[in-house]
Amino acid sequence: MDPIGFEHHDHKSCIRTGLTAVDTYCVDHALQFTPVRRRVLEILLQQHRAMGAYDILDFLRAEELGSQPPVVYRALDFLVRHGFAHKIERLNAFIACAHVGHDHTPAFLICRSCDAVAETHTDPAHGILGQTAADNGFVIEQTVVEVLGLCPSCHSEGKE
Amino acid sequence: MDPIGFEHHDHKSCIRTGLTAVDTYCVDHALQFTPVRRRVLEILLQQHRAMGAYDILDFLRAEELGSQPPVVYRALDFLVRHGFAHKIERLNAFIACAHVGHDHTPAFLICRSCDAVAETHTDPAHGILGQTAADNGFVIEQTVVEVLGLCPSCHSEGKE
DNA sequence: TGATAGCTGTTACTTTATAACATATCAACC
DNA sequence: GGTTGATATGTTATAAAGTAACAGCTATCA
Numbered sequence: 336m337d338p339i340g341f342e343h344h345d346h347k348s349c350i351r352t353g354l355t356a357v358d359t360y361c362v363d364h365a366l367q368f369t370p371v372r373r374r375v376l377e378i379l380l381q382q383h384r385a386m387g388a389y390d391i392l393d394f395l396r397a398e399e400l401g402s403q404p405p406v407v408y409r410a411l412d413f414l415v416r417h418g419f420a421h422k423i424e425r426l427n428a429f430i431a432c433a434h435v436g437h438d439h440t441p442a443f444l445i446c447r448s449c450d451a452v453a454e455t456h457t458d459p460a461h462g463i464l465g466q467t468a469a470d471n472g473f474v475i476e477q478t479v480v481e482v483l484g485l486c487p488s489c490h491s492e493g494k495e
Numbered sequence: 496m497d498p499i500g501f502e503h504h505d506h507k508s509c510i511r512t513g514l515t516a517v518d519t520y521c522v523d524h525a526l527q528f529t530p531v532r533r534r535v536l537e538i539l540l541q542q543h544r545a546m547g548a549y550d551i552l553d554f555l556r557a558e559e560l561g562s563q564p565p566v567v568y569r570a571l572d573f574l575v576r577h578g579f580a581h582k583i584e585r586l587n588a589f590i591a592c593a594h595v596g597h598d599h600t601p602a603f604l605i606c607r608s609c610d611a612v613a614e615t616h617t618d619p620a621h622g623i624l625g626q627t628a629a630d631n632g633f634v635i636e637q638t639v640v641e642v643l644g645l646c647p648s649c650h651s652e653g654k655e
Numbered sequence: 656t657g658a659t660a661g662c663t664g665t666t667a668c669t670t671t672a673t674a675a676c677a678t679a680t681c682a683a684c685c
Numbered sequence: 686g687g688t689t690g691a692t693a694t695g696t697t698a699t700a701a702a703g704t705a706a707c708a709g710c711t712a713t714c715a
Contacts, residue, residue, distance in 0.1 A: 369693070388671070403696060408672065413693095424584035425639055427671065427702095442624055444633045453631070457624045459642060464602055464617045471501060471613070472647035473604045479585055481639040482619060487632035529662065548702070563665060568703065573662095587671095587702060 350380040356435040357419050366417060371401055375410040376419055376431060385428035385445075385452045423452060425481045430454070440478050446486035453486070501604075501613050501646050510540040516595040517579050526577060531561055535570040536579055536591060545588035545605075545612045583612060585641045590614070600638050606646035613646070 354377060361368040378394050379386060392407045401407070411429050414420035420429050421441050432441070433454040442457040459465055459478040468475050514537060521528040538554050539546060552567045561567070571589055574580035580591050581601050592601070593614040602617040619625055619638040628635050 367693075371694075401695075404672070405674090405696080406694070409694080424641070444628060444631070446633075447636070453633070455624070455627045457622070459640075462617070462622050464615070464640065464642065467615045468604060468642065468644070471604070472650065473501070473606075473613070473642070474645040474650050475642050476607070476644040478643070479639065479641040480619075480624065481584070482624065482628065482633070482635050483638070484628070484636040485634040490632065490634050527662075531663075561664075564703070565665080565705090566663070569663080 346383065349383075350377065353380045353431060353435060360417075360419075360436060364417075371395070371406060372410045372413050374398075374400055375407060376414055379414075379420055379429060379431035383431075385423045385426050385430045385450070387426075387428050391429070421454070423481060424479055425483065426450075426452075440480070442480035442482065444482050444484070444486070446489055447483050448485055448489040451486050501611060501648070506543065509543075510537065513540045513591060513595060520577075520579075520596060524577075531555070531566060532570045532573050534558075534560055535567060536574055539574075539580055539589060539591035543591075545583045545586050545590045545610065547586075547588050551589070581614070583641060584639055585643065586610075586612075600640070602640035602642065604642050604644070604646070606649055607643050608645055608649040611646050 354373070357373075357376060358368060360366070374395065375391055378391055388404065388407050388411060391411075392402070392404060395407060396402045411420065411422075415422055415429070418432055419435060420431050421443070422429055423443055423445065425445060430443075430452055434441070434456070439456040440459055442455050444453040444455060446452075457478070457480050459475060459480070465475070467473075514533070517533075517536060518528060520526070534555065535551055538551055548564065548567050548571060551571075552562070552564060555567060556562045571580065571582075575582055575589070578592055579595060580589050581603070582589050583603055583605065585605060590603075590612055594601075594616070599616040600619055602615050604613040604615060606612075617638070617640050619635060619640070625635070627633075
């Protein structure tokens with residue numbers, strides 16, 4: 336499970352693979368992967384970047400697939416709830432999950448210069464943080480890890 | 496540096512200590528710790544919880560210390576920029592720093608049941624995440640770590 | 656003494672997100 | 686086959702969070 340986001344790749348196959356994985360998962364788990372939900376995920380996969388809910392809504396509007404905020408927020412809620420997409424809290428934005436089907440705690444590397452986002456993973460239960468939580472009787476359920484900095488290409492261009 | 500937030504403590508002294516530490520830091524670093532900025536920090540210390548900007552603004556309004564959003568957002572920006580307060584992205588809220596003066600990467604334990612927030616710290620540069628960033632040439636500048644779950648007292652009360 | 660830099664006050668606005676209710680779809684069950 | 690319940694969508698309206706832009710104030714200092 337390498338981080339996905341900064342390197343070049345076969346993007347068409349990455350969209351296809353992502354949708355197929357979710358199709359399969361939804362069939363297996365009796366989830367309704369409806370047209371709106373599918374299209375929102377497809378937009379996220381196609382754009383391959385963190386998108387605001389209203390950015391996504393613009394796409395839906397253009398194709399008459401729902402035009403009001405609750406439509407896109409509900410679809411995003413479904414996708415996030417089932418791990419098909421993630422919310423980047425720091426950006427108030429959403430991104431397709433790069434590791435559908437793998438149980439993982441996502442972590443994001445966010446470039447502050449070009450806004451590229453790469454998904455990787457982490458293991459909060461171990462290390463100093465997990466130890467602190469355990470010592471204090473705190474029960475970890477979900478972990479948000481978002482790293483800000485400079486991606487390889489912005490860094491090599493000497494961006495400040 | 497123990498996590499601060501869930502256990503009982505001498506709260507008055509904690510407010511006093513926090514303000515004094517920032518007073519000193521600002522004198523040493525030629526920062527202007529103005530009345531509005533001081534009062535916002537004091538409110539955060541007194542309330543000892545994550546507060547939305549508009550919650551803080553309500554306090555300021557009541558004492559005629561500025562009544563419009565930019566006033567509180569600017570004060571918060573100052574406090575966050577210098578590490579006297581932190582933003583909890585997940586809650587769109589702010590909290591006084593519990594470790595002023597110590598150079599640290601804050602991490603927060605957030606109870607989803609009672610909204611209590613405890614500040615602890617982490618070390619993102621080490622572990623799997625730091626390794627991944629290094630391997631990919633990503634330069635880490637800032638890290639957001641927010642853990643959601645159940646605090647000891649909500650957990651022991653059997654909250655779901 | 657006027658020029659600069661930084662802080663505050665205010666208006667107006669943008670962006671992000673949700674409550675509430677009506678309508679539609681579909682499968683399970685009698 | 687009609688009823689019911691659960692789930693999804695459509696829509697209006699509004700709440701909550703955050704910012705741009707500009708005017709005015711204060712202190713410092715060349």
